[in-house]
Amino acid sequence: MTMDIVAYLETKKALIDQHLVQLLKRMEAPDRLKESMLYSVEAGGKRLRPILMLAVVEALESKTEYGLQPASALELVHTYSLIHDDLPAMDDDDLRRGLPTNHKKFGEATAILAGDGLLTFAFTCLSQAPYIDAKTKLWLIQELANAAGPSAMVGGQMDDLEAEGKALDLIALEKIHQKKTGRLLEFAVMGGATIAKADRSTKDTLQLFARHLGLAFQIQDDILDIEGDEAAIGKPVGSDIENKKNTYPAILGIEGTKEQLKAHFEKALDALKSTAIQHDVLEGIAHFIIERHY
């Protein structure tokens, strides 16, 4: 990974952080609710999904600012999903990114409402996104709702909870990941492509890139839960094993998992290189995703 991509990620993260905080500070809401929503949004994270959207917009030679509000809406949805996933009735996690989870800090009722509020506010933000024409906005709303809804993210979380303690095979595990995290990452890429008005063939290739990248992302997550550094990932390692989660290492062993990671990474890069778009930044992001330590 060159220093360039690290600088790129930092610059875009700052841009997104600033826009997110601006959106939330301007939002009308009871103090405690707003504080709780801001808490989880400001707890940060890598902002990989929104950065990916901006990077695709730029790779297709459109303007960064066109993607800023849709990218922020996507991050709001991602943040809501983390708050609800952490709840006692779900994964029951006390720590997220090194900080107390939302319900540990604000209590369960406020955490549920903060999640509901972020999800709903994301659609307010999308419907009011500047620069974007009505048809594209409707497409973004429909695809974000699909990617986050019962057939994808929410359904994947349901599958994941039901699979706890049951041994899945690789195909079933990939299906869950595709729904639970893959579709939102795919929305980042395809949303960027649609905002930048990419042609059909470029979109198809970018979708292939997104799918392999999404799986690579999830596999690296599973590896970090075993080999990661607690301080860097901000939560205890081994929590997947403790929660009887189905993971790649549980099915393939750690070496087999690393081979899968490499395979998906290479397929993602192959797809990228087969397009005529500027691929250096997107390639850098893919490298970052599989080499990250947090």
Added chain:
Amino acid sequence: MTMDIVAYLETKKALIDQHLVQLLKRMEAPDRLKESMLYSVEAGGKRLRPILMLAVVEALESKTEYGLQPASALELVHTYSLIHDDLPAMDDDDLRRGLPTNHKKFGEATAILAGDGLLTFAFTCLSQAPYIDAKTKLWLIQELANAAGPSAMVGGQMDDLEAEGKALDLIALEKIHQKKTGRLLEFAVMGGATIAKADRSTKDTLQLFARHLGLAFQIQDDILDIEGDEAAIGKPVGSDIENKKNTYPAILGIEGTKEQLKAHFEKALDALKSTAIQHDVLEGIAHFIIERHY
């Protein structure tokens, strides 16, 4: 109340029930999640919000079917809010419409996801609503997100939780109701008006009608919690007092509350009669709302 309005409500309820079930049955989702979503949607209720939207569409001489999908999306959002409000961390209710609440039947994790799924799926349905042009769809999405979001419904639920055990005055109580239930009811009316392409002045008057009707609706709810029949309302009477909820009777006494109900009802009717639209059905619905026993 004439028999006509009862027949009208039954006919429209059947139409909406059918459309809701069709939408959910066609939706792709894990079996348990879909079952849980369908359970709460089929548990029914009066469907007053979607019926109100259809009635406004018809009163403005537009076509019923134009309003059907938006009205169903509205009911999905209402249903999600009931599932989350009933959760142990929130109002902790065991019964809803005479049946076990969603979390009592399916467990908390599934209930949280069913609520998240219904909210998200509502935006899928709105974005795919037939007959509606892109500009109107975007308006509906924006307004539904606003009415259900942190500045309105979710914020009102937060206010309500924070006010438990504290004595509010009438102005503070009305503000909570306006946010928690009023805005969604207002969306029913204004959504219908926008679908039917009402002019500005008709919209303004209908908004006044919706605001007074919304308050009348909430006041009648408070009265039913004291004077209602458990079998008819489907949950124990007196639960507001037990939960230390702020209510109209707690502030105004039961007679003062009934005077407020009458005042808002009359203002709603005055607004309605000042428009040139066909107001008999809407008037009938208003009568039904304040005279209902459930």
